[in-house]
Amino acid sequence: MKKIIIFGDSIAAGLFQGEVAQTLDHYLLRTLEFSGYSDFVISNLGQRGDSTESGLERLVTMDTQTLQSDYTVIILGINDAINIRTNQLEYQRNLEKIINYFSGSKVILVGPSYVDEAIKQQTDPKVLVEYVQLSQEIAERMSVEFIDCYHQETSFEEPNLFIQEDGLHPSKLGYHFLSSLIAQIIMSQETQL
Helix, strand or coil, X not given: CEEEEEEECCCCCCEECCEECCHHHHHHHHHHHHXXXXXXXXXXXXCCCCCHHHHHXXXXXXXXXXXXXXEEEEECCHHHHHHHCCCHHHHHHHHHHHHHHCCCXXXXXECCCCCCCCCCCCCCHHXXXXXXXXXXXXHHHCCCEEECHHHHHHCCCCHHHHECCCXXXXXXXXXXXXXXXXXHHHHHHHHCC
């Protein structure tokens, strides 16, 4: 069996209707299985409220064997982008350190996603896009795969379909969409082996 780690915040944890439900794990495994890749297990290391700083602090305390995997999906940054908004340099340093923790696996970095600023009023769309761009630059610099959720979602006429009523966390459609983007990268990597 091949192991996928999903590390990050409440989106990584699969928060749905206020409860940690590992929704992303479920949809990702189903997508992979449907496409003929049934030899995967997921270890979800997502935690509500994590920023890149608190995520890095958690990593430091974890057993290295727990962090070994074939693939690692890192979903961190939305809390930095909408709640902190001024830690761009620290954000970059933290993400680089987090990626280095998983250097033994194929890393997929998921950038911050679309947020409905009418509901999450502390959101500044310009700042959010800045964090998305920073995460893409880090992925390119560190030669890891990158998923630009924000621009993928906002390319649709109704991006709110991808998020729950809280204006932040993915809806069922949003988790399906994210899982398909992750699965495409994993399947592409698998065919190259």
